[in-house]
Amino acid sequence: MPALLAVLALVLGPVQAYNDGNRLYAQKDYAGAVHAYEEALKTGNDPRVHYNLGNALFRSGKIGEAIVHYRRAYFLTPRDHDIVANLAFVRAYRVDKTSGGSSPLAHAADRALRWLSRSEASLIAGVLFTLAGLALAAWIVWRGPPLGFAAGVLALLGLYGFLAQQLWAGEVGSRPAVVVVPEVSAASGPGDEFKQVLLIHDGTEVKIRETRGEWALVQLPGGSGGWLKQSAVERVY
C-alpha cells in the first residue's frame, strides 16, 4: 500500500504542482507560480507547463527566461497559437531590437516546415519513407502504376518530414540561448580583463559558438558577438 501511494505521488506530484501553479497564477502570485511550475517540470517536459511557466516569468519581469520556456513549449507543440502569440508578444518587450531581416518567402518556408514538431517530423519521415520504400519494392516486383504513384507521393511527404526534422536538428545543433540577466556586457575575450565590446539586455537571443570554462562566445542574429559568463545566458535545448 505505501508503495502504491509513492507511485501515486510520483504520478500526481507534477500534476498537483502544475494545478497549484495555475491557482497561484490566477491569484497573481507569479513568483509562487514560477516555483510550482518549475517543480512540475522536474519529472518531465510538458508543453503546457513550459507555456504557463513562460507566462508567470513574463509577469515577474523575467523576459529572457520566459522566452526560453516559450521556445521549449514551441519546440514540443509548434502548432499551438497561444505559444506563438505569446512568444512574439514577449519578444517585442526586449530592449535589444534585433531585426529578424528574413525575406517573406524564407519566413513562409520556415513556418511551413515548423508546422511539425521535431518528434512528429522524425516520426513522419520514418513512417512515410518506410511506406514509400515498401511501395517502391512492390512496384519493382509487380510494376503496377498505382504502386509507383503511391511510392512517389509517400516519398515526397516523407521528404517534407525529413526537411522539417533537419531544420529542427540544425536549430538544436546551433546551441541557441537567451540572455537571462537584466544587462550584461560582452567582452572581446573569455575574461574580465578583456575589453567590453557589446552591451546586451534581458531576452536577447544568441547562439553559443564556443565555451571555455565559465565563459561562452555568443553570437547575435546580426553576426556581432562577444564573450559572456555562461551564467548570464540559458540554453534553450
Next chain:
Amino acid sequence: MSPRGALRGAGAALVLAALASAALAAEIEFTASVDQTTVGLGEQFQLVLSVRGEDMLSAPSPTLPPVPGLDVLGRSTSQSTNISFIGGQLKKEATVSFIYGMAAKQLGKVVIPPATLTYQGKQYQTQPIELTVVKAPQGQAAPMPGAPGVTGGRSQIPLEGNLFLSVTASRKTVYVGEPIAVDIALYTRFQIENGGWATMPTFEGFWTEKVFEADRFQFERRTVEGKTYGVADLKRVVLFPISPGETTIKPMAFNAAVAQSSQSIFDMLGSSQSVRVDSKPITIKVLPLPESDKPAEFTGGVGRFTLAGEMDRATTTNGEPVNLSLRLAGTGNLRMIDPPKLAAIPGLKILTPEVKDDVRVESGTVRGTKSFRFPIIPQGDGRFEVPMVTIAFFDPESKSYKKLTAGPFSFSASGSASSAPVAEASGLKVLGTDIDYIKPDAVSLGSMSMDPPWWPNAMMLLSLATVGLAVGYRGHSQRLRSDRGYARKSRSTALVRRRLKQAEQLLKKQDEKGFHAELSRAVLGYLGDRFNLDTSALTRDQLRAALAERSVASPTIDALFDVVDRCEVARFSPGEAAARDPHKLFDAARDVMAGI
C-alpha cells in the same frame, strides 16, 4: 583659513641694496629684499636681510632701525652653508638670512631705511626699499610665516613637546555612514625647512572624502597650554565608517627637517636635522544602524536629506524612453547611497539608472546632491503611472529612520513599435494587447522528450533493405526469363532434390529398377542443369571432356561415372542387385552431386 601670500614668490622683488666694495677675502655681501613691494594695509610681508660670505668667523647681526609706518611682528633666522673645493682649497661659504615679519599700518609710500651691519670693523649697509601700501588687502591678516613660534634665539630646545604630529577626530563614536572630520597638523616650535610623509595616512575601513592636502607649509601661530606653536595643516579629511565595530585610524608619521639653532654659525654640516614624528592611533567606535525598524526602502543613506523627483516629459512617441530623475540633496554620506529599487511595472521597461554625485565638503560635513536617472521605455501605448518612490535614510541626530517620497509620476506613450492598431477594420476598438492566458488545469501531464525517437530511422533502414531485396528479386526473375542457362542453373537444385526424393521413395517401395533409373536421371539431369549441357545427346567421352573443360576434378568425374555405371548395371542385370546396397549408392550419388 591658513595664512596666504606670506611666502608668495610671484611679485617678490629682490632688491640688491648693497654690495661689498672690493673683493677682499674677508669681505661679505649684505643684501635686503622684500617678498612684495605693494602690500595691503595690515597685510603681512617679509623682509629678508641676508649676509653671505666666506669663512665668516662670527655671526654678524644686522641692525634694523625703527621703521615709521611699519610694525615688526617677529624675527627668525635661517642659515645655510655651502662647502666646495676649488683648486685644492676648501672654500666655505655661509649665508645667514634674518627674516622679519612686518605689517604696514599706514597707507601710501613707506620706505624701509638701510639696515646696517658691522663685520670685522667694517660697516655694511643695505639700500632703502620703497613700499606701496594700498587699502585693499591682498590677503587676510595672517600670522607670521616661517616658524614664528621659534624665538629666533640660539638656545637648544628639546624636541619633546615642541614638535609633534597632531591627529584629531571630530568625534569618536559614530554610526555607520556618519561623517568624522579628521585634521592632521604639524605643531612645531622650531623652524621647519621641509618635510614629507614617512607613513602616509591611510584610512582603512572608511570612505574618505579629502578636504585639504598641503603641498607646502603654511604656518600659523597657535597657543596651546601657554606655549606658542607654529602650526601647519597637512591634511584634512572627512571619513565615513563602512562597517560597525571598533575601527582604528592608524598612526602616521612625518619626517620634518628641523633647522638646527646652533651656538655658532660655523657649523659646517647639519644645518638641519631630520626628525620623525609619529601620531597616536585613534580608535573610533562605529555603531551599527538599528536593524529593528530598518525600512525596506533603506539604501544606505546616513545624514539628512530631501528628495525631489521629476519626469523629463509627460508624453513620448515611438517607444522613446522617458527619464525619471530622483535627486537626493542634503548632508551625509551621499556617495555611499545606492539607487532605490523601482518595482517592476507591467508595460514598462525600467533600465539601470545613471548615477551622479555632486559633493562638496563644508565645515566638516559633506553636502551636495546625488541623482539617479532611470530611463523608462514604454512597451506599448497608453497612460502609464510610476507609483510613488520611497527612499529611507537614517538620521543620526534623532537616531531613527526617515522616509522620503516622490511621485507618483505619469506619462502617456503613443506610436510604440509593438502597439496594436487602435481600431481594426471591423470597427472593434482595441483597448490594448496582452499575452494569452495560461493553459487550464490538467489531469495528467506528459513527459515529452526533447530528443526525437530513434526507431523511425531504423524503420527507414528496413525499408531500404526491402527495396534492395525487391531490386534483387526483379533482376533474378528477369534473368530467369531471358537467360536459359541461368534459368537451368537456378532450377537445378530444386530438380535434383525432387528426383532424389523420388528415388528414395522408389527405394522404399522396393522398386529397385525404378530407383536406379531415377537416380541415374537425377545425376545426369543435375549435370545438365548445372553446366548447361544436353547430357542425353552426349557420348560418355564427350561428357567427360565437357566436364573436364568446366574444371571438374577428375576423381569427382570418376566417382560420377561410377555411380552412373552402377545404376546401369543394376537396371539391366537385376539379379546382382541384391549383392549391392542401394542405400550406399544413394548416398554416393548425393555426395557426388554435392561435390560438383
